[in-house]
Amino acid sequence: MNTLTPELEERVARTRQEVADLHAELVRYGLVVWTAGNVSGRVPGTDLFVIKPSGVSYDELGPENQILCDLDGRPVSGTPGAERSPSSDTAAHAYVYRHMPEVGGVVHTHSPYATAWAARGEPVPCVLTAMADEFGGEIPVGPFAIIGDDSIGRGIVETLSGHRSRAVLMRNHGPFTIGKDARDAVKAAAMLEDVARTVHLSRQLGEPLPIDPSHVDSLFDRYQNVYGQQPATTPSTPGAHSLEPSQHHS
Numbered sequence: 116m117n118t119l120t121p122e123l124e125e126r127v128a129r130t131r132q133e134v135a136d137l138h139a140e141l142v143r144y145g146l147v148v149w150t151a152g153n154v155s156g157r158v159p160g161t162d163l164f165v166i167k168p169s170g171v172s173y174d175e176l177g178p179e180n181q182i183l184c185d186l187d188g189r190p191v192s193g194t195p196g197a198e199r200s201p202s203s204d205t206a207a208h209a210y211v212y213r214h215m216p217e218v219g220g221v222v223h224t225h226s227p228y229a230t231a232w233a234a235r236g237e238p239v240p241c242v243l244t245a246m247a248d249e250f251g252g253e254i255p256v257g258p259f260a261i262i263g264d265d266s267i268g269r270g271i272v273e274t275l276s277g278h279r280s281r282a283v284l285m286r287n288h289g290p291f292t293i294g295k296d297a298r299d300a301v302k303a304a305a306m307l308e309d310v311a312r313t314v315h316l317s318r319q320l321g322e323p324l325p326i327d328p329s330h331v332d333s334l335f336d337r338y339q340n341v342y343g344q345q346p347a348t349t350p351s352t353p354g355a356h357s358l359e360p361s362q363h364h365s
Contacts (some may be wrong), residue, residue, distance in 0.1 A: 281294060
């Protein structure tokens, strides 16, 4: 039965709205087709997250049919949408939230260029300053995993733990991204597809030129801690999954 306090109900409602709105961004940036892909967002300060229902068209998604789940991926009974089946990737998202408490959002797409790299089982090399800025290095490849249980989540956590990248290419499947919140994870998904496309085009012209690792470190540090409008507080030192707020490249 739903025993959420009014204050928690408000946080859940905000997360439902944000996650519903962000699914439209996946369509806007051409990262999904039909009903594939999903966004989830952790309800701030809780062991709960919100994710889309399985097999529902993107134009039918709204805050009222987003599903509130616990960190075992079980819908919270008595809450709106609890009677529906959550996304087939729910167990994977739940595993990430359980094992990476700094993560506030998870996104999965089948965006074509990133998925093409995943089909080859090949990391996207860090040959663009935009990659160094956003991901701090190459986009790594995770293991092949069957959909439906937490195997994908295990692969995501194993691959990204200790890695600066907020994106992983699950082999023969497609990209997953993480972020400090759901919007940050969607941004990572959009940036991933952009760089995957550009590096692919570059390889049609020849072998892309590498960036010196020291320059990658410098670019990542600048982008994460200096670039854009800074808050009044001093940012933390960059590192694996600091998940600090970041801005677009303009």
